[in-house]
Amino acid sequence: MxxxxxxxxxxxxxxxxxxxxxxxxxxxxxxxxxxxxxxxxxxxxxxxxxxxxxxxxxxxxxxxxxxxxxxxxxxxxxxxxxxxxxxxxxxxxxxxxxxxxxxxxxxxxxxxxxxxxxxxxxxxxxxxxxxxxxxxxxxxxxxxxxxxxxxxxxxxxxxxxxxxxxxxxxxxxxxxxxxxxxxxxxxxxxxxxxxxxxxxxxxxxxxxxxxxxxxxxxxxxxxxxxxxxxxxxxxxFIGESTFLPVVVTGGQVHLGHQALRTAVVPQTDGPQLLMLRPERLRLMGVNAIADTACNTIDATLVATVYQGDSSLFQAALPDGTLVSVRGSSSGSLAPGAPLRLSVAIEDTVLLAMEPAA
Ligand SMILES: Nc1ncnc2c1ncn2[C@@H]1O[C@H](COP(=O)(O)OP(=O)(O)OP(=O)(O)O)[C@@H](O)[C@H]1O
Ligand SMILES: [Mg+2]
Structure with a gap:
């Protein structure tokens, strides 16, 4: 041939x-x-x-x-x-x-x-x-x-x-x-x-x-x-994700009152969207020490859905916004437990604000 x-x-x-x-x-x-x-x-x-x-x-x-x-x-x-x-x-x-x-x-x-x-x-x-x-x-x-x-x-x-x-x-x-x-x-x-x-x-x-x-x-x-x-x-269109509104001022990204470090430092100020993939987030106890290459976000556990090979956790941010986290099915966390979400800086991706597809 x-x-x-x-x-x-x-x-x-x-x-x-x-x-x-x-x-x-x-x-x-x-x-x-x-x-x-x-x-x-x-x-x-x-x-x-x-x-x-x-x-x-x-x-x-x-x-x-x-x-x-x-x-x-x-x-x-x-x-x-x-x-x-x-x-x-x-x-x-x-x-x-x-x-x-x-x-x-x-x-x-x-x-x-x-x-x-x-x-x-x-x-x-x-x-x-x-x-x-x-x-x-x-x-x-x-x-x-x-x-x-x-x-x-x-x-x-x-x-x-x-x-x-x-x-x-x-x-x-x-x-x-x-x-x-x-x-x-x-x-x-x-x-x-x-x-x-x-x-x-x-x-x-x-x-x-x-x-x-x-x-x-x-x-x-x-x-x-x-x-x-x-x-x-x-x-x-590809994969699962949660989108959170953030504000950029002077290249610094803020989610509510929390400062975040992102994979690419944004060049323009104003509102943008933070994209979070469920499998790239980790749940941590409030006293656990996060990796220095990660951002942490305060949250409260709302629900756990057992899905066999993994579990899907719903966590609420202080303003009530829900974020999905995929994690190990083992271990048990009680709803209402305060926790922190950790996301690697390289997985912290910003998108321009635009109407939903
Ligand atoms: N012969 C045709 N006459 C009129 N409209 C058409 C014709 N062929 C395609 N279209 C329209 O053009 C657009 C693109 O169609 P196309 O068949 O390329 O889509 P597709 O991406 O292949 O979709 P699917 O995944 O359903 O196969 C659609 O809005 C469709 O209705
Ligand atoms: Mg086709």
Whole structure:
């Protein structure tokens, strides 16, 4: 299989349906050989962007380049991209080998070579020897892998995948996530992957583009998206969090009367939001000595919810605001107990004030 791959350059791509901006002046650079995931809620424009890349949707404006070549006016069959969609749409009346060989047949490849390349593609997805099976004799995960083999068989330099695993049960999905990623690492094709499952995106991607209402809200590594969200939408969409209003004066952050140290010293004064992830907070007794790399916040325990592998604690700040804390299920704390929350300075993240998403 080919390991050549191409970068994708998307500039100011816009697509409207009536008054709806499915894509709103999208800029996005996908690096050569990168696994990039579009992550966003339903209706945010993920599929639209993928169909623009594939050539099925003509944008109203903007530029799309594969390896420097403008593609907007190039028809789908000349773009040479591999595609896998949610409902793997195999041809039910053809066996596995004929399904996989179909793109080669379309391209006029000779049948002996088709046979050879099909078998190689099937081995790649660990279905060697399945060529003569009917597609109705396969499990969901196997069908998904046949669809993948079909997308790869003509050695595309760009692979597009739209929620390819969403129809599978959890166990198979998690298994396929790892298989897909390994396959990508082996073949090295530039991949744009769509999901609305945050864990899937965090697991599989080199970078994630979080998209909302046709706009990219943040493009970053999984770790940066989770630990350093740039805005409230990204912070709320990925993981759990509590947001507390704070006031910044002269670079100093105040939560009520308490001063806090933050990962990044804020440059502008005024109201901002403090984001706290439940699993990054610790509960401490009032007399315990906090780590010097931590902030402590006075609170009172309100409730404990046992959740098996961990417990969720609700703590109230002096002004009554509730904060969630995830912690060990062992030990018992009585409701009403005064305590302190500790949060590492590097986990103390500020966001600009903006309306909730
Ligand atoms: N053919 C169309 N005609 C009219 N509106 C459309 C069409 N295709 C998409 N839209 C609208 O464009 C917006 C983006 O749709 P898109 O299918 O790209 O969302 P998505 O992020 O893929 O959502 P999902 O997670 O539900 O698949 C939505 O508001 C949708 O209703
Ligand atoms: Mg979609």
């Amino acid at each position: 080919s390991t050549a791959s191409l970068p994708i350059s998307i500039a100011q791509i816009t697509k409207t349906y009536g008054k709806t901006f499915a894509l709103d002046h999208v800029d996005l650079e996908v690096r050569s050989g990168e696994f990039l995931t579009l992550l966003g809620p339903s209706g945010s424009g993920k599929t639209t962007l993928l169909t623009v890349l594939a050539g099925f949707t003509r944008p109203d404006g903007g530029s799309l380049k594969f390896g420097g070549t403008e593609m907007v006016t190039v028809p789908p069959h000349k773009r040479n991209v591999g595609m896998v969609f949610q409902n793997y749409a195999l041809f039910p009346h053809m066996n596995v080998a004929d399904n996989v060989g179909f793109p080669l047949k379309l391209r006029g490849v000779k049948s002996a070579e088709i046979r050879q390349r099909c078998e190689r593609a099937l081995e790649m997805v660990r279905l060697g020897g399945y060529g003569t099976r009917g597609v109705d004799q396969l499990s969901g995960g196997q069908r998904q892998r046949v669809a993948l083999a079909r997308a790869m068989v003509f050695e595309p330099r760009i692979m597009l995948m739209d929620e390819p695993l969403s129809a599978l049960d959890k166990q198979l999905r998690e298994h396929m996530q790892i298989e897909l990623r390994q396959l990508h690492d082996k073949l090295g094709m530039t991949t744009v992957y769509v999901t609305h499952d945050q864990r899937e995106a965090l697991t599989m991607s080199d970078r994630i583009a979080v998209i909302n209402a046709g706009r990219i809200m943040q493009l970053d590594t999984p770790r940066a998206i989770y630990e350093r969200p740039k805005n409230r939408f990204v912070a709320e």
